[in-house]
Amino acid sequence: MIFAGRLLLAAWIGGFLLFRFVPELDLGVAGLFYRAGEGFSVITNPLWEWLRQRIWDVSIVLFLVSLVVWPWAGLRHRTVLRLPARIWAFICLLYLLGPIVVVNGVLKANSGRARPADVDLFGGAHHFSLAGTFTDQCSRNCSFVSGEVAAAVALGLLIWLGAELSRLRLPRWGLLYLRAIGVFVAVFIIVQRVGTGRHFLSDTYFAGLVSLTVAWLLWGILFAGWGAQLLARTRRES
Numbered sequence: 001m002i003f004a005g006r007l008l009l010a011a012w013i014g015g016f017l018l019f020r021f022v023p024e025l026d027l028g029v030a031g032l033f034y035r036a037g038e039g040f041s042v043i044t045n046p047l048w049e050w051l052r053q054r055i056w057d058v059s060i061v062l063f064l065v066s067l068v069v070w071p072w073a074g075l076r077h078r079t080v081l082r083l084p085a086r087i088w089a090f091i092c093l094l095y096l097l098g099p100i101v102v103v104n105g106v107l108k109a110n111s112g113r114a115r116p117a118d119v120d121l122f123g124g125a126h127h128f129s130l131a132g133t134f135t136d137q138c139s140r141n142c143s144f145v146s147g148e149v150a151a152a153v154a155l156g157l158l159i160w161l162g163a164e165l166s167r168l169r170l171p172r173w174g175l176l177y178l179r180a181i182g183v184f185v186a187v188f189i190i191v192q193r194v195g196t197g198r199h200f201l202s203d204t205y206f207a208g209l210v211s212l213t214v215a216w217l218l219w220g221i222l223f224a225g226w227g228a229q230l231l232a233r234t235r236r237e238s
Helices: 002-021 025-030 046-076 085-110 147-167 172-195 203-222 227-235
Strands: none
Touching: 002 025, 002 203, 025 085, 025 203, 046 085, 046 147, 085 147, 085 227, 147 172, 147 203, 172 203
């Protein structure tokens, strides 16, 4: 857990420095999918949009189910679908705190960063803003960061962890298959959102980090006993 925390901290600091001091990375990646006079028309296959919507639907359903099952499993002291209340709490809080509160409730609502398709460099009317800059180029549902990527990374992580929890019952190919699905879900949504001009690469990068960081904190509190350790330390000091 400590090593994972250090990796996350390095990813936050390194990513911030990279996208702040090399803005060409955001612009260059977005430019790969932009065609003058046509906009972001490289990805036009309707199958991509259909799959994107289905992944989004799965995240919504999973969150709503966990919202109901978590308290039910906790009050009845029983597992639901072989999962205890703490697992359902992890699922529910991961979506609630990551994509819903931090991403959509705080960052997207206040960043003011215009989406790539709305930036003047790509045929729009607004100015490009550096990642992490709070500006006035967008009034609502802004580019920084990506809510769908945050949800997709959360879903991919849950699939990966689900495979790990079931590894004793799965053949090796089944474990690898589920891991691959988890990675595919996150990568697909990142490419789709960047490729259609809805988000810059940095939007997707930091969105993924939000979900991973929330997951790390929740795992420490719910399963590694951080909350109990902090409470015990506070009582000793008082």
